[in-house]
Amino acid sequence: MPTTATETTAGNETVEGSGIIIQDPRTGEELWTVPEAGPDAVNDAVATARTAAPGWAATAPAERGAALRAAAKALNGAAQELAGLNASETGRPVEEALAGIAAAVSTLEQYAELGPVHRGHSLRGSRLASDYTVAEPRGVAVLLTPWNDPVAVACGLIGAALATGNTVIHKPSERCPRLGEALGEVLAPAFPAGVFLTVPGGAEVGAALSQADVDVIAHVGSSAAGARIAQAGALTGAHVIRENGGNDPLLVDRDVDPVWAAEQAAIGAFSNSGQICTSVERIYVHKDIAAAFCTALEAEAALRNSNGTVAPLVDLRMRDAVHSHVTDALAQGARAVEGGALPDGPGSFYPATVLLGCTGGMQVMTEETFGPVAPVQVVETFDDGLRLACSGRYGLAATVLSSNIAHIQQAVAALPVGTVKVNAVFGGAPGGAAQPRGESGAGFGYGPELLDEFSQVKVVHIAAPPAPGGNGAESVAGSGEQDLP
Template sequence: MHTRTESTFDVISPATGAVVGSYPVFAAAEVEASVADARRAADWWAGLGFTERARRLDAWRGEIVSGRAELARIIHQEMGKPLSDARLEIAMALEHLAWAADNARQVLGPRSVRPGLLAVNQECTLEYRPFGVVGVIGPWNYPVFTPLGSVSFALAAGNAVVFKPSEFTPGVGLWLAQRFAEVVPEQPVFQVITGPGETGAALCRSGVGKIGFTGSTATGKRVMAACAETLTPVLMELGGKDALIVDADADLDAAADAAVWGGMSNAGQTCLGVERVYVHTDVYDEFLTKLVAHARNLRAGTGAAKIGPITMPKQIAIIRHHIEDALARGARALLGGADAIDGQFVQPTILVDVPEEAAAVTEETFGPTLTVARVRDMDEAIERVNAGSYGLGSTVFSRHNGRQIADRIRAGGTSINAYVAHATITSLPLGGVGDSGFGRVHGADGLKEFTYAKATTRQRFSLPLALTTFTRSKTTDALVDRLVTQLHGRNR
């Protein structure tokens, strides 16, 4: 048992302002002690092998299922999203946990590799080994789905994990760790440390094998700087300014419904959320009518409201600035607007005629707002989408040209005729480019992200032509030269 500091912090419900929990602040020494425990646990966990680890992870999944109502309640209390959305988040996380457990051996286990003619006497094997201990720094907006994209994949790969949840949702992280301990009681394979940014910084400097971070681009840069001190590699899943494109032949009802859900669900607090919509001029007016109709009856509030509060108080000022700046530049609010903000709640806001240089178009808003722009054709739409510094996700609605449009978008993923489907498919990787970060969670890429490639060769017999020796003869050199000509010279 480690000596604990007496420092604590409170978690405040963004919906009611009530204190919903008090948690310890892990100081640097306590973080280092947790990582030291994880190093010892990592050897044992890796030694269990793929089959036994999969069995334990499947049992953990069963624990989460049995307690999902309690977990959803904690999510709702700590960050405010409606219970139905919390349950949906848990369901999506379980799918990815199951995939990681089922596929780790196939993706990461040893496989034979062909050696090539010059090394025909070598037997070659490639496998992916765990780092040992992985540190995960998670976000508050999807406190189960997002961190488990790193935690469960790192565990399936054979790593121990030290998880620092957001200070807004520490209870969620602790609940997950407690349920894991029910099925892995022998060693501290999955630990949770709680605290503010300083606790996360200590984890970055603790010498773990890798850090998986999800959060804002600005915070990601600070995490990278801290990890650079110990050459700790990082996975960066950062912010986004995702766009939805509507072509002239799109199903406008489906596109409008997707835009509203993509922009307003979780109060817009989604890195993959739709913040910009570009619509072909031929269907622009009709689409706007449908969009406003879909959004008009949505309300942010408590109880039966389908949109919850803004979790971080400081985000309110950013949302207000983006709305007011757009209106000052000549934009119009078809819904919501300057008076949409009331305390921690922001009512759905749809802005049109917003200049492309406005903050509401160029910066991540993270609120239930949409900017909708008319474009002359898909070339203009793609140009505007790609002009931004972010490149996380994107959505295209088109009956006939969806793939051609999607292929030209600079983003880590694109979903055609459905919002964010690529993030829910267990075998597909998720991540971004540019200011949206690098590295991938989910799928085979997500498993490999928490390993290093180990190459092994074994010489099966000696070659008559010894190449890697100082005793190599001129005759051997001449034969190699002729062989090179035969193998590669014909490609001139």
């Protein structure tokens, strides 16, 4: 649980001194304190990255790719150490942390290959002229990354930013600051001095970096923080890329196997204790299979609670937020058929929870809960479920379970989200990207399209000069000047 000198812990104990104090999510014991960067350190990082930017931009793309491959190799070699820190600071099981690091290694290698082939486009113009676009780095990139999959998410942004020739200032989440520092120590030696920097800190440090003289800000985190960052970028002129909160719906049609559908719902709602940006946050199930589906979902949650596979939430603050959503639903008439109560014992554990009888006004159906909670609302028809799934201010992702191709096509067309998943709550081809909508963010995240986000485009027009002693009529006619206002 991160705490600074000006905050108090859940036990109302005032913390003396400076820095971010981390507590073990499993035991509540204090692990360590990580100093926060002050205003001078933020300013120095921006100045250093600005100084290094021209040289890195001028580095051949193949050399930048080679540096990324070296960083990927170093990351792979440090996987066990980083996974241990991930488990200590966020409670994520080591095997899951290792899987995230493996994904990060693959992502860095992917951008090492994609960077050198990232190119502009040729344009059709006069046969005596050349018209094309050139992709150039934006300059200094600030990356503000989360704690729930800290290495994989960070390396996606780091890889794309560095491959396109930007220098990077990375601020990892204050919920895993030691891991963020260690990641920086592993990656930075692969690049020239000043190209990749790590700045630890909380919201104040993130705000200072967002308001600094930088060229692009990429943020993965809450919608509230994303809105503040977007406002800061509007004032400074920095390009802003955001993947923020979601309230992702799962729509279960009448023609699917209810037991299989419940397995999918459990995977979507309970994986990583529900702490995934694209977790299943609300479920709409057709009345014809609702009874069998709910029985199977209750069993899935009970199994996870009995075998101890539900990891703790990242800290007590997160657990309090999750439980407040559950208690709100219970107060409004929902029933917790599994979980739903704060467990005894230390740490920030919360049980896999199934809520039945949910309605649209409950926080679990309108807000991002970000915990192992599966709220279920029964609907009369597929159209009713789709209408409810399309509601809300978020637009990150949605899942449809159906065998009816007409219903699937209808949902794909109607759902106002960046990603629609059909008959699988997770998965997708490597290199996939999406554009979040609404309060879930803006701009492409991940994939080849992320290279475009970290680039700015220059249009080039080259006309043939007039022949010596000629009047230049043919050259001028083919120069494209007729297109000028």
